[in-house]
Amino acid sequence: MTKTKTNPGNYFEDFAIGQEIRHATPRTVTEGDIALYTALYGPRFAVQSAADFAMDLGFEDMPADDLLVFHIAFGKTVPDISLNAVANLGYADGRFGVPVYAGDTIRTTSEVIGLKENSNGKTGVVYVRSRAVNQDDQMVVEYCRWVMVNKKDPASPAPEAVLPDLPKAVTPESLRLPTGLRLDKYDFQRAGSTFAWEDYEPGEKIDHVDGMTIEEAEHMMATRLYQNTAKVHFNQFEQAKGRFGKRLIYGGHIISLARALSFNGLENAFKIVAINGGTHCNPTFAGDTIHAWTEVVEKNEIHERPDLGALRLRTIATKDRPCADHPLKGDDGKYDPQVVLDFDYTVLMPRRQP
Amino acid sequence: MTKTKTNPGNYFEDFAIGQEIRHATPRTVTEGDIALYTALYGPRFAVQSAADFAMDLGFEDMPADDLLVFHIAFGKTVPDISLNAVANLGYADGRFGVPVYAGDTIRTTSEVIGLKENSNGKTGVVYVRSRAVNQDDQMVVEYCRWVMVNKKDPASPAPEAVLPDLPKAVTPESLRLPTGLRLDKYDFQRAGSTFAWEDYEPGEKIDHVDGMTIEEAEHMMATRLYQNTAKVHFNQFEQAKGRFGKRLIYGGHIISLARALSFNGLENAFKIVAINGGTHCNPTFAGDTIHAWTEVVEKNEIHERPDLGALRLRTIATKDRPCADHPLKGDDGKYDPQVVLDFDYTVLMPRRQP
């Protein structure tokens, strides 16, 4: 008899500390992916929109949006890490490496860095560090995430619990700057705003004003572009019978929409360098309109770089709720039911030239 | 206190005659944009579809569709010119310059050439000439448009009225032909029709027969691709409370659909060289099916070019109404409520080789 050929995914018992998983389907990023990313979210950051603007800053070419790279790297891990996942619990210690240009090929490998069975004996939490590299084995993005995964057999013994030590935020010292980055020719006007790093203050809250409604075709095209195969995004026949009755939107789609909306108020936040954490607070569905607002969490100088600084930001996205009053949590400390994303990340921004 | 970071747009008082506005977000056009344009509208003109067909005519490569270039150039102007606009009133004197190839970077600058406050004191009309150039500062498209813009303060004094002198149509002498254009190898059969410039007559009306239904995901992807941020196209949550209860489709989307439909009957109209004027007569919404018909307005020989001629065309698009009887206006002189576009432009067409 022939063996079942389809991928059953990994269950909690299939993971072991130190295990390394080389994920399938290396992926060459092209100008086509970059154009689709623009069509799906509408980002307007000049560095990712114009080759000459980027090259004036020392990039080799127009780089792919950092989140496009993240989504592709992430998509690769789904068939091995989260096919049998119950929930995506968190991210930490995310860092972007060398820029990705059209023509670069990305592949992702994950290492299991933590395991903890839940007290119900039916599920466990798996922590992985995923690392995506280009064709020259240079890191393009790496991050930790933890997911709750079903056990195949509730009777199988629990492994020794190992919990990784994860930082609350990526430290400014460990951020990677693109090689050769220089900002002397940075054109604030063409970038869309004269506000520089100096103009932002910790505690400042920015309502990004605009709203964007999501269609089924859009989130499915995006998620397929990332070769992310999680079933809940694509199969209405199955989802119709489920808890929500409809397809769930990939959480990363909301991150990209929020980032694109944040251009209105953060025009010069020209590159994401770290993902400190993130929570998909509530599910989103086609027909929802996404708004976003951002709080400036920290300002950091960058060693020996008087020309640019880092901003640690917390961008909150909502569904069907404008953000002028900065919605977040209720009196009970729980997220407002219309808050769908709480994303903690670090961007680079030019300083006003001396 | 920190200043509001989001773009409030310009109000009528913010414009002054002679003012030059360098718009944000230069944009590198890629093969990805070109493929998306094909997927969104389905144009079949051979020059924009096949590199070798285009190069046989003297192009350096397959050029981007003229309207794709127009939409990108136009999109740049929205945050500065029409964010607070009440209505887009008209276009004139539009001319296409050097072809745009994948890899070229477009940026747009506008000059204010007219201002006239309306008698109600609440709004005014702003006339701008927008000019888009490539990375070598060569003009790729320029056009005038005028929009009705809100005043910030009805009490602010009216500026001296200045009305620009705009031509009814671009004259044949001022059309720009692509450098090195030659038509001796033009393959009528591969282009899809044996009808040449000689076969069209002023007054002739062509029903383009086919109809194309628009989906929300399509017009939003298109409009984001052009980085056009006009709020009415994207935010169903807000639009639900408005006059129509739904998202309005970017008028340029209809121009592109009408042009793609016009292939059936105008197969050899291989390049748009001028936009003489245009009216978005009625709004369109997702679910509408667009049909189109064209009247040949003028035929023009081109100086010292026995191999090609110009046709001034007027293409009319409708919603949910086939065009066999060439719908346009009612007995009251007003546009039929199903007519959504009246577009006056000039194309190049090969003449039958001697």
Next chain:
Amino acid sequence: MTKTKTNPGNYFEDFAIGQEIRHATPRTVTEGDIALYTALYGPRFAVQSAADFAMDLGFEDMPADDLLVFHIAFGKTVPDISLNAVANLGYADGRFGVPVYAGDTIRTTSEVIGLKENSNGKTGVVYVRSRAVNQDDQMVVEYCRWVMVNKKDPASPAPEAVLPDLPKAVTPESLRLPTGLRLDKYDFQRAGSTFAWEDYEPGEKIDHVDGMTIEEAEHMMATRLYQNTAKVHFNQFEQAKGRFGKRLIYGGHIISLARALSFNGLENAFKIVAINGGTHCNPTFAGDTIHAWTEVVEKNEIHERPDLGALRLRTIATKDRPCADHPLKGDDGKYDPQVVLDFDYTVLMPRRQP
């Protein structure tokens, strides 16, 4: 009076045995088309996803998906062959030639190889062999198809019936392998599965498990990308009055979805080399969820190639019906009403290295 400029399409009387039709609109395939194909279907085969993976196998670059090439070649033929078609009856003897890379330009020519008027005198069957070549006149795909076409005038005399002799399946000897193909570096793990040609057996049935729901925007974008202009896919205004009340989805869209779903169980079926036959058993519409299963029909060694083999496959796609029990036909020998595709094709798969 000017002649009608729009394309009336060909009627049964317009075809003659031996007639050669050079179809319009040559088409340069770009990275943009490839990215759109990924976004529309989500294929994950490594050869078509990663340039370096492909080049390790001797390809010059990441090749376009074989079915993308097929759809583009096919789309060209529609205005001449099937604009007045009543039904698409079948395919046979389809063969892929040299790989298509971004930058290649495809053009299609068809030869009429069979004609048979139906007994009702109103329609007839036209058999064509369509052949698509690249800019160097190398065959990229060729296939036969037959369609039922309306007669313009039922009174016109029937031509002498000519029926072509078409093979049940493309023989292994006549398959074209990409020049320079070598499999010594084939990385099964990065390709997504360790199952090789040896692991599949004739008669084996594989349920591909996953389901994918189709949206209107998706199938229309795909079909326009292929410049396929068949009216039934695009015009809801017209279709609303028709038999189904809605737009019909291009049958090739289902073939591509089924192939993408088949990755789960056929990860190493890295290239389609032949299309032996195919039936679009029932129509599909937006909102339908597609599942698929595959039967291995034959295993074939390839002459002097101990490193790879061919599998003849039959992939069945359904709408709104999972495929765990391999649905196909009822007791009456007719296709199950939820079976929408029965596709017979041949793929290459690596053998386990000795």
